Amino acid sequence: MRRRLVSALAAAAVTCAAVGAAVTGQAAAATTTAATTAAAAETNEWKNVRIDGGGFVPGIVFNQTEKNLVYARTDIGGAYRWDQATKTWIPLLDWVGWDKWGYNGVVSLATDPVETGRVYVAAGMYTNDWDPNKGAILRSADKGKTWQATELPFKLGGNMPGRGMGERLVVDPNDNRVLYLGAPDGNGLWRSTDKGVTWAKVASFPNPGNYAQDPNDPNGYLNHRPGVVWVTFDPASATAGQTTKKIYVGVADKENTVYSSSDGGATWSRVPGQPTGYIAHKGVLDHKSGTLYIATSDTGGPYDGGKGDVWKLNTATGAWTQISPVPSSSADDYFGYSGLTIDRQNPNTIMVATQISWWPDAVFFRSTDAGATWTRIWDWSSYPNRTKRYTMDISSAPWLTFGTNPQPPEETPKLGWMNESLEIDPFDSNRMMYGTGATIYGTEDLKKWDTGGTFTIKPMVQGLEETAVLDLISPPVGAPLVSALGDLGGFRHDDLTKVPPKIFTTPAFTSATSLDYAEANPSVIVRAGNFTDADRPNDSHVAFSTDGGANWFQGTEPAGINEGGTVAAAADASRFVWAPKGVAVHHSVGYGNSWTASTGIPAGAVVESDRVNARKFYGFSAGKFYASTDGGATFTATAATGLPAEGNVKFKAVPGHEGHIWLAGGDPAQGASGLWRSTDGGASFTKLSGITRGVNIGFGKAAPGKSYHALYAVATIGGVTGVFRSDDTGATWVRVNDDQHQYGNMGEALTGDPRVYGRVYLGTNGRGIVYADTGGDTPPPPDDTVPPSKPGKPAASAITSTGAALTWTASTDNEGVEGYDVYREAGATDVKAGSSAAASFTLTGLSADTSYTYYVVARDAAGNTSAASDPVTFTTASGPGGGEGGCTATYKVTGSWPGGFQSEVTVKNTGAAAVSGWTVAWSFPDGQKITQLWSGTHTQTGADVTVKNAAWNGALKAGASTAFGFTGTLTGANGVPAAVTCTAS
Numbered sequence: 001m002r003r004r005l006v007s008a009l010a011a012a013a014v015t016c017a018a019v020g021a022a023v024t025g026q027a028a029a030a031t032t033t034a035a036t037t038a039a040a041a042e043t044n045e046w047k048n049v050r051i052d053g054g055g056f057v058p059g060i061v062f063n064q065t066e067k068n069l070v071y072a073r074t075d076i077g078g079a080y081r082w083d084q085a086t087k088t089w090i091p092l093l094d095w096v097g098w099d100k101w102g103y104n105g106v107v108s109l110a111t112d113p114v115e116t117g118r119v120y121v122a123a124g125m126y127t128n129d130w131d132p133n134k135g136a137i138l139r140s141a142d143k144g145k146t147w148q149a150t151e152l153p154f155k156l157g158g159n160m161p162g163r164g165m166g167e168r169l170v171v172d173p174n175d176n177r178v179l180y181l182g183a184p185d186g187n188g189l190w191r192s193t194d195k196g197v198t199w200a201k202v203a204s205f206p207n208p209g210n211y212a213q214d215p216n217d218p219n220g221y222l223n224h225r226p227g228v229v230w231v232t233f234d235p236a237s238a239t240a241g242q243t244t245k246k247i248y249v250g251v252a253d254k255e256n257t258v259y260s261s262s263d264g265g266a267t268w269s270r271v272p273g274q275p276t277g278y279i280a281h282k283g284v285l286d287h288k289s290g291t292l293y294i295a296t297s298d299t300g301g302p303y304d305g306g307k308g309d310v311w312k313l314n315t316a317t318g319a320w321t322q323i324s325p326v327p328s329s330s331a332d333d334y335f336g337y338s339g340l341t342i343d344r345q346n347p348n349t350i351m352v353a354t355q356i357s358w359w360p361d362a363v364f365f366r367s368t369d370a371g372a373t374w375t376r377i378w379d380w381s382s383y384p385n386r387t388k389r390y391t392m393d394i395s396s397a398p399w400l401t402f403g404t405n406p407q408p409p410e411e412t413p414k415l416g417w418m419n420e421s422l423e424i425d426p427f428d429s430n431r432m433m434y435g436t437g438a439t440i441y442g443t444e445d446l447k448k449w450d451t452g453g454t455f456t457i458k459p460m461v462q463g464l465e466e467t468a469v470l471d472l473i474s475p476p477v478g479a480p481l482v483s484a485l486g487d488l489g490g491f492r493h494d495d496l497t498k499v500p501p502k503i504f505t506t507p508a509f510t511s512a513t514s515l516d517y518a519e520a521n522p523s524v525i526v527r528a529g530n531f532t533d534a535d536r537p538n539d540s541h542v543a544f545s546t547d548g549g550a551n552w553f554q555g556t557e558p559a560g561i562n563e564g565g566t567v568a569a570a571a572d573a574s575r576f577v578w579a580p581k582g583v584a585v586h587h588s589v590g591y592g593n594s595w596t597a598s599t600g601i602p603a604g605a606v607v608e609s610d611r612v613n614a615r616k617f618y619g620f621s622a623g624k625f626y627a628s629t630d631g632g633a634t635f636t637a638t639a640a641t642g643l644p645a646e647g648n649v650k651f652k653a654v655p656g657h658e659g660h661i662w663l664a665g666g667d668p669a670q671g672a673s674g675l676w677r678s679t680d681g682g683a684s685f686t687k688l689s690g691i692t693r694g695v696n697i698g699f700g701k702a703a704p705g706k707s708y709h710a711l712y713a714v715a716t717i718g719g720v721t722g723v724f725r726s727d728d729t730g731a732t733w734v735r736v737n738d739d740q741h742q743y744g745n746m747g748e749a750l751t752g753d754p755r756v757y758g759r760v761y762l763g764t765n766g767r768g769i770v771y772a773d774t775g776g777d778t779p780p781p782p783d784d785t786v787p788p789s790k791p792g793k794p795a796a797s798a799i800t801s802t803g804a805a806l807t808w809t810a811s812t813d814n815e816g817v818e819g820y821d822v823y824r825e826a827g828a829t830d831v832k833a834g835s836s837a838a839a840s841f842t843l844t845g846l847s848a849d850t851s852y853t854y855y856v857v858a859r860d861a862a863g864n865t866s867a868a869s870d871p872v873t874f875t876t877a878s879g880p881g882g883g884e885g886g887c888t889a890t891y892k893v894t895g896s897w898p899g900g901f902q903s904e905v906t907v908k909n910t911g912a913a914a915v916s917g918w919t920v921a922w923s924f925p926d927g928q929k930i931t932q933l934w935s936g937t938h939t940q941t942g943a944d945v946t947v948k949n950a951a952w953n954g955a956l957k958a959g960a961s962t963a964f965g966f967t968g969t970l971t972g973a974n975g976v977p978a979a980v981t982c983t984a985s
Contacts, residue, residue, distance in 0.1 A: 039718055039724065039733045040734045040735070041738065042735065042775070043738060044736055044737070044738075044773065045772060045773075046094075046741045046770045046771070047496070048463065048768060048770060049465075049483075049496045049770065049771055050465075050497060050498060050499050051399075051465060051491060051499060051768055051769070052397045052461045052465070053400075053439035053461040053464060054438060054439070054465065054466045054488055055437075055468075055487065055766065056164075056436075056437045057072055057073070057435030057436065057440050057464070057466070058073060058074070058075055058164040058166075058302065058420045058435060059108065059109060059166060059420070059421050060073075061110070061111055062423055062425055063113060064113045064173070064344070064426050065114075066116040067427040067428075068084040068427075069081075069116055069143075070082035070433070071109050072440060073106035073107075073108070073109045073158075074464075075105060075125075075158050075159040075766075076104055076125060076466070076766030077465070077764075077766035078091060078093035078096065078103075078106060078744075079092045079109055079144070080092060080463065081119075081144050086463075087460070087462065088463035089461070089462065089463035091463070091464075091465075092119075092121075092140075092147075093121070093123075093138075094741050094742065094743055095739060095740050095741070096743075097721065097739070097742035097744070098721045098744070099133075100133055101131075101744035102124050102125035102131035102132075103133075103136060103149075103744070104123075104125060104744040104766055105124055105125025105126065105131075105156070105157070105158025106121050106122065106123055107135075107156045107163055107168065108122040108166050108181070108182075109121050110169045110170050110179065112176050113171065114171070114240075115141070115176055116143075117140075117141050117142055117143050118195065119143060120138065120139050120140075120179060120196050121138040122135065122136075122156055122181060123135060123136050123138050123149075123156065124152075124155050124156030124157060124158060125157070126155065126159060126160060127154075127155040127184055127224055128155075128220040128221065128224075129220065133151075133155075135152045135154060135155050136149045136150060136151045137169075137181065137192070137199065139195065150196060150197060150198065155184075155185075156183075156184065157184055157224055157226075160221070160226070161221070161222060161224050161300050161301070162184075162211075162224070162229065162301060162302075163226075164281065164301050164302040164355075164418065164421070165229035165281045165301070165338075166230050167231070168181060168182035168183075168228060168230055172233060173235040173244065174233075174235060174239065174243065175241060175243045177192075177193055177195050178243055178244075179196050180231045180249075182230065182231055182250075184209075184225055185227060186209075186225065186227065187201070187208060188202065188208040188228060189201070189205035189228050191265065202265060202268075204265075205249070205259070205268050206259070206270075207251050207259065208225075209251045209252040210225065210253050211225060211252040211254060211279060212224060212225045213300060213304075225252065226252040226300050228249060228250070229250050229279075230280070230281075231249050232248045232249075232283045232285050232292070233246070234246035234248070234285055234315070235287055236287060237262075238264075243265075245262055245263060246262055247261045247264070248260050248283055248285065249268070250279075250282075250283045252300055254278060254279055254298075255276045256276075257274065257275075257276075257278070257279055257280040258270070258274045258283065258292075258313075259271060271313065272318060273318060274320060275309060275311050277298070277328075278296035278297060278298055278307070278308055278309060278328070278336070279297060280294040280295065280296050281296065281297055281338040281340075281355060282294065282338055286342055287344075287347075289370075290314070290315045291314060291315065291370065292312065292315055293312045293313075293323075293342070293371070294310070294312075294340070295310050295339070295340040295352050296308045296309050296311070296336065296337060297335075297338060299336065301336070301418070302356070302418040302437075305335060305338075305355045306334055306335065307333055308335065308337040308355065309327060309337065310322070310323050310325065310371065311324075323367070323371030324337070325352065325374040325376070334357070335354040337352050337354065337355055338352075338353055339353030339354075339355070339364075339419045339421060340352050340422070341422050341423050341424045341432075342424070343429050344424070344427075345426070345428075345429045346368070346429060348367075348368060348370045349367065349424075351364060351365065351366045351422060351424065351432075352364070352365050352422070353365075353420075353434065355418075355420060356417060356418060358417060359410065360410045361409075361416075362414065362419050363377060364376070364434075365377070366450075368450060377389050377449075378390075378415075380409075383409065384407075384408040385408060386408075389448075389449050389454060390443070390454060390455050390456065391457070392456075392457050394413050397439065397461065397499050398499070398501045398502065399488075399491070399501065399503045400413040400438065400439060400459065402503060402508070403503055403508060416434065416436030416439075416441060418435075419434055419435070421434060421435040422435075424446070429447055430444055430445050431444050431446065438488075439461045440459065440461040440464065441457050441461075442459075442460035443458070444456075465767055465769070466768060467485045467487070467488060467766075467769070468487070468748075468766055469485055469749040469763025469764060469765070469769050470484045470485060470511065470513055470514075470748055470749060470763070471512070471513065471763070472484070472750065472751045472761050472763050472769065473516065473517055474752065474761060475517045475548065475754070476522050476818060477548070477818065477859060478522060478863065479494045479548055479549060480494075480496065480756075481493040481761055482517075482525060482549045483515075483763075484511075484512035484513060484515045484529070484749070485512060486511040488503055489503050489505075489510070490504045490512040490527065491503060491504070492549035504527065504543070504549075504552060506543065506553060506554060507531075507536070507539040507554055508531075509531055509564065510529070510531045511529055513529050513565060513581075514527065514528045514564055514567045516567055516569040518571060518572060518573035519571045519611040519612070520572050520573075520614075520837070521573040521834070521835055522548070523545075523547055524544070524545070525569070526542065526544050526567050526576055527542070527543050527545075527567070528542050528543075528567040529541060529543075530563045530564055532562055533562050538895065539554065541557055541564045541580060542555045542578055543555065544592060544934060546934055547932070551931065553902065553932055554592075554902075555588070555592020555593065556592055556593060556594060556595065557580075558580070558583055558584075560582070561580040561583050562581075562582070563580065563581035563582065565578070565581040565582075566578075566579050566606050566608075567579070567607070568607045568609040568617055570609055570614040570615075570617075570631065571609060571610060571611055571612055574589065574590075574614055574631075574951070574952040575588060575589045575590070575614070576588050576592065576632075577609070577628075578607070579605050579619070581604065583603060584603045585597070585601045585605055585619065585632075586598060587631060587633055589952065589953070590935045590950070590952065590962070591934040591935050591965070593963045596633070598633060598635060599633070599634045600634050600635035600637070601619045605619040605620060606649065606650070606651065607619045607632075608651060608652060608653055609653065610681070611653045611654060611657070611658075612655075612658035613658050615629055615631050616658070616681065617631070617632045618653065618661060618682055620643070623645030624643070625638045625663075625678075625682040626682075627683075638682045638683050638684075639683060639684065640682055640684050643663065643676060644666025644667065644674075645670075645671060645672070646670035646671055647665055647666045647670060647673060648665050648695075649663065649664070649665030649666060650665055650696045651664070651665075652697055652699065654708075654709060655699065655709065656709075657679075657708075658681075659680055659682075660679050662697045662711070663677075663678070663685065664676075664694030664695060664714075664715065666693070666694060673692065673693045674688065674693065674715070675688045675697065675713060675715060676688070691716065691717050692716045692719075693715060693716035693721065694713065694714075694715045694716075695713075695714035695715060695748075697711065697712070697713050697750070698711075698712040698750040698752050698761075699711060699751070699752050699754075700712060700751070700756075700757065700758070700759060701754050701755060701756060701758075701759075702727075702757065703727035704757065706727055706728070708728075710726070710727055710758070711725065711729070711730055711752075712724070712750055712752045713725075713726070713750075714746065714750055714762075717733055722736075722737050722738075722742070723735070723736050723747075723760065723762060724736065725760065725774055734774075736760060736772060743767050743770065744765060744766065744767070745765050746763065746764040746765065747762070748763055749761075749763025750763065755863070756773065757775065758773050759773050760774060785864065786813070786815075786860075786864065787864040787866050787867075788811040788817050788859065788860050788864065788866040789812045789813070789858070789866060790811065790866050790867040790868075790869060791808050791810065791811045791839070791856045791866060791869040792808040792810075792869060793809075793869055793870035794806040794855070794856055794869060794871075794872040796872050801848035801849070801876050801878060801916075802848065802876070802916040802917050802954075802985055803843050803846055804842075805841075805843070806822065806840065807840045808820075808839050808869060810839040813860045813864075815860055816860065817859070817860055818837075819858075820838075820858050820859070821835050821856070821859065821865075822834055822836065822843075822854060822855075822856055823855055823856070823868075824853065824937075825855070825871060831938070831939060833854065833937070834951065844917075846876050846917060846985070847917060847919055847985040848877065849877070849878045851873060853873040855868045855871040856869040857869070886910065886915055887908060887911070887918050887956070887984040888907075888910050888982050889907050889908075889980045889982040890906045890908075891903060891922065891976055891980045892904050892905070892906070894965070899969060899971075901928070901968055901970060901974050902966070903968070904963055904964070905920060905963060905964055905980065906961055906962075906963045907920060907961065908956075908959070908961040909956040909957065909959060909960050909961070911958060911984065914956065914958060915955070915985060917948070917949050918948070918956070918984050918985065919947070919985070920936075920946070920947045920948075920983075921944070921980070922944075922977035922979065923943045923945070923977060925943075925973075925978065926970060926972055926974060927943065927972070928943075928969070930945065930966050930968045931969055932966060932967050933947065933964065933966035934965055934966070935963065935965065936948060936950050936964035947964060949962075954985075
């Protein structure tokens, strides 16, 4: 029977042989041999750093015969299965490795209604040269626990245009040996008759689809043809065990978008009378009435679509009826339709979504009479106000507001966008899930829509992580992890197991590209990122935080920047070096108040800072290593040779070891690749043996009994690509992931934790951030909750008119004191003067003949802080330059928004001699309050503000200027202070 069918359907068929071995890593592990010693392997538990969502979910698929069996597919992050007991998603494709990374692009998913343990994935991320592999059908008989694969003779595009249409991969509900696959780019319709093991082209299918978003796109992306985009069976046309006779197929062709077969796929014909001018994104059949519904749009999506209609076909009579909630002929139709679903418990109830409706929000439509009449999920009341049949509860993922404060009729959070998948649970009319460009939302009381009640929409996305991670840092104090992400910008994680409350704003980046913190002052963090400068000319592509990433403020920037590139912070936070993409490398003293072009280093270089010497910065470009010893003003190419000239390269400097640098990267196909080490500031590098490919390198807390940081590398060692750790400065390595946890082309971001030995954070390209506590079978040490002892009372010495030296008796701690923070008493809010790793600190920038009081707080590596020391009070010596008139201060408002503002104050030395410090004072006229200030230290009592210079910008030559800035809050006006005084010292 099977041979006859294959012969009839594909007279000249190409049959694909199956890959016989399982691809989940359950076969025997390969031996990993380095040049000097074998790389051992550990078994570790890998966990999500919770963000919950973060990317486009184009498909949600409910099994039609097993309750609570639900799958979700993503465009770059693999596939997931719903776990009803925990109401979380379980990842199914974490076993995909670097060699087949495109399998994490899922263009379609099918769940078997006969043998419900079987599930199939049509895998492949891109159909152009970006993805080196052909597409594949992945098949599992145990709900995705283990998989086998059949490679196809063409590529599939899980992240290509039109990926929200579908489902293009389906199982025959009567004969589950039979599957169909709609293929892109002229490859037509394919069929398997042996449960997905082998596949053949259906030669009799007449139309492979001709639509492309831009047929002439020279980049090879928008000219993609989605092709055959959905297949729908009529189960009533056969009995169990027989091949289903009636089949409907959707094609991306505006004039011929629906085809059918009445003989089990032997012959096909265009369905007569069908609408033209649009593409059917979805085709859903009511199994009881035999009505076929289609939702159409004028584009393939998922980002666009301006017109469309909804139609139904009486398959018994052949009559088509337009049932659009808003017909395409109406001026009110500015969207296409998708997300079509039927309530299988009440099949006259159908829903459809706007395929894209950016403004003011998505719209869902619901009909309880098979499309004769519709109601909207929201309606206009008196513009710009809306009445809604729903409420949104995003308490589980509060960042979904995106930090915006839109004006009506727009709201935050939005219902969604890119709503290609909208599904009512076939067993529960009250449950609906739908995918958006950022998450999965759902409800469990949907039927309130029909009774006049208000139903609740919540994120139903826990466990599904879909961010592309571009950089990670784990500072020694404060939050354990700060991230730079594609699309979302980034987060500060105070708790890895909890969703952060907000994304980074001020400014918001479409993608953040680089992060760094000041090693000796880790509360100072800098980030760089992307957005189109012409769209937001008043925003900068670089931002700073002085509180560990909790709050941010913008710097200035050179002209012409659209992409953030890489950025580095000096060890003491005194300066920054920035290499924006496409623009020359620049440096700034202070928090980006102004930038000066650096010399001796090419544009596009990767830049990093030395973690000890604040004057040293490093750069890399095209095989050459560059070093600066003057704070990034000038760079010089070192004599280092043998470094990779091609491919992606990452390098990092080691905390606590001046001049120690590790470099990973290169392209094995183009030349050098691997891992290199320098101990002389990049003057020379030594390549490590046994490592044939390097991707990234990071550092974490040293192993017990070791003095050098633990190294973490994404690399190929002994022919195995994975995540490795070395506790002996790279002499030996242990693999800390396994074949079940490969995460595709992971490793663009990687860091260890400086506080927890064995903890490594790994950034993936579509599976979010994952981490593991490694170290074999030895559990990680329990969290340290014991604070250091109280430091001794500081003693002041070497007191001058502008400074003093503080020393104190050191604290003790069960795990070791990490450092000390020095504070100046300043009324209600004390001011942090700085930090020190030793029991001493030098004060600078003080005013002459002034009384000061300081105290010290110790902290350990776990972030525990001691009780404050007893305070010391002293008076600085008298000196020249005091009194008003030596400097002036000019106040300027640089930005404002509802409830807040940003200002800048320029300080100028107007005297004839240099000054070593300055103090600026004013009174706010309208009750404004400073929330964050940079390039100085401030106190505010009521309306009165005093600002003193920072350690690095107090010294001004005659005629020289500097500036500080701040953000603040307000409740009314934002008047400029009547008088701003400046006192030089």
